[in-house]
Amino acid sequence: MDKYTDQFLSMALLYAPKILLAIITLIIGLKLISWISNLLQKVLRNRHVDESVIPFLGSIISVLLKVVLLITVAGMFGIETTSFVALIGGAGLAVGLALQGSLSHFASGVLVLIFKPYKVGDLISAAGFTGEVEEIQVFTTVLKTLDNKKIIIPNGSITSGPITNISGQGEIRVDMQFNVAGSESIDKVKKVVNEVANSCSLVLKSKETDVLVNCLETGIIKFDVRPWCKSEHYWDVYYFMQENIKRQFDAQGVEAPTPAMNINLIK
Structure with a gap:
């Protein structure tokens, strides 16, 4: 012992x-x-x-x-x-x-949640799709497209390419182009477009709507029209301007361009 x-x-x-x-x-x-x-x-x-x-x-x-x-x-x-x-x-x-693929999507999801290149409710364009962000998960991001489709995109596919956050700045410029006949008055076209822009309640009145001559071609004048609006109203303003500018062009007698050719006959 x-x-x-x-x-x-x-x-x-x-x-x-x-x-x-x-x-x-x-x-x-x-x-x-x-x-x-x-x-x-x-x-x-x-x-x-x-x-x-x-x-x-x-x-x-x-x-x-x-x-x-x-x-x-x-x-x-x-x-x-x-x-x-x-x-x-x-x-x-x-x-x-x-799990290297899943871990890649997980790491990308963590980076998205930390650095917030976009958030729920933003309208973004990424990985070849454009839509509103419905949900940000650890592995995937869920988008609702403009035609109400649900797109589930792996986060790795989103962060591996460019991300366009359409809603990111709160205000956005709506770029569009209209063509009129070369014989039309530039001042008349500008007046008609500005009247349409002023009649839209969603167009920001604090910023001027640009109506600019883009180029002159044979029988055609190309105008760039660029109103401003809140990011969430982008498509509403886009389609309003497209429809109502056409209506006002018809009402004011603004002619659309038509193919033309001058032929000189020599006897």
Whole structure:
């Protein structure tokens, strides 16, 4: 008994400080990880990151830090951790290769939610589609097109190309072009277009509607017409101007261009 008692005491003296230090490290580490996770979520909220992704990012950071902490504590006990690190690294590599497409969309979704190149309700053009953003998810973005179709686009496809946020500035210029006969008066055409623009309640009166001569061709005058409106009224203004300018051209006798050719006969 004395022999075993001496061995127990010697082992206790040898390992007690390590065990005590490991327990203290574990307790402090868990508290520190909790503080870091809460701080990260607070920072993300201050940056107005989407609320649905904040707990998800916080949990990922928390899990990763806890794995590192457990490996550190195991090493303090004298356990060989090299094999654990290699195993975790190999598993992570395998999962990453198997899910590389999904992880790419996930990373893109996180970037969209953090940097906000667009938000729900914006009219955007991306990945070859134009529509209103209905929902921003971690892996996909849901658009409602102008003809009321639902388009689900992987976030990786959106961030890999240009994104045009039509609603991004709050106000937008509606560019369109009209052609009239070359014999028409430029001042008369400008007057008719401005009357139509002034009659539209959605056209911003704080900004001038540009009516500019684009070019002169044989028998044709091309006008650029550029009214301003709120971003959400883009298509309403576009179609209003198209229809009502045609109506006023007919009412005011403004002729459309027709193919013409001058033929000189010599006897």
